[in-house]
Amino acid sequence: MSGLTALEEAARQRLSAYYNGAAxxxxxxxxxxxxxxxxxxxxxxxxxxALVGQGLARIALEAGASAAQTAADLTSILALAxxxxxxxxxxxxxxxxxxxxxxxxVDQAPVLVVPIETAGALVLSPHQTGAIVFSNADAIxxxxxxxxxxxxWCEVKNIHGVTSANVSVVAGDTIDGGAGPLALAxxxxxxxxxxxxxxxxx
Numbered sequence: 001m002s003g004l005t006a007l008e009e010a011a012r013q014r015l016s017a018y019y020n021g022a023a024x025x026x027x028x029x030x031x032x033x034x035x036x037x038x039x040x041x042x043x044x045x046x047x048x049x050a051l052v053g054q055g056l057a058r059i060a061l062e063a064g065a066s067a068a069q070t071a072a073d074l075t076s077i078l079a080l081a082x083x084x085x086x087x088x089x090x091x092x093x094x095x096x097x098x099x100x101x102x103x104x105x106v107d108q109a110p111v112l113v114v115p116i117e118t119a120g121a122l123v124l125s126p127h128q129t130g131a132i133v134f135s136n137a138d139a140i141x142x143x144x145x146x147x148x149x150x151x152x153w154c155e156v157k158n159i160h161g162v163t164s165a166n167v168s169v170v171a172g173d174t175i176d177g178g179a180g181p182l183a184l185a186x187x188x189x190x191x192x193x194x195x196x197x198x199x200x201x202x
Contacts (some may be wrong), residue, residue: 004059008052013051014044033045118136119140123140130154131155131192132154132155136165137186138165139165140165140167141164142168144170145169156190156192157188160185160186160187163186166180166182176199
């Protein structure tokens with residue numbers, strides 16, 4: 001948007017600070033309109049009003065055109081995004097990556113699963129969906145339910161020969177309807193899913 005031209009801005013400044021209702025005096029108040037000053041300043045002030053009005057009209061037209069272009073651009077963006085408000089289905093789509101991060105690629109290509117064997121307590125992260133965990137009777141803590149998308153899952157097997165292993169949830173979350181932990185007897189395994197209202201195991 002161009003704004004006022006130099007001539008229009010000068011006219012605006014005269015209207016703002018030069019013309020006034022005090023007595024006209026060529027040396028001390030040349031912009032005065034009283035005491036005969038209107039004979040000198042009235043017509044120039046009208047010309048300045050016209051100049052500023054011309055500039056404001058042009059700016060208003062430019063603003064209208066800019067708004068129309070913005071609306072057209074939004075229509076184009078929504079069309080490219082498949083009417084998904086910027087969350088397109090392409091794994092390389094910038095809006096999708098911005099919202100989902102690494103998860104933008106999860107459903108686009110096979111996931112290489114690298115099993116995890118514990119050597120102490122393990123806290124899983126929201127990015128470790130599909131993790132296969134072999135626990136040596138070590139405690140496993142699931143990520144916060146609210147931080148994971150629906151469908152997040154992992155599988156935990158207790159490979160210890162004697163001692164059970166606990167799968168815990170963070171405070172406020174539930175697993176199989178309770179506060180946990182979920183106990184895995186030696187040699188047993190569970191697959192754990194983020195369901196609609198809490199963690200569930202099978």
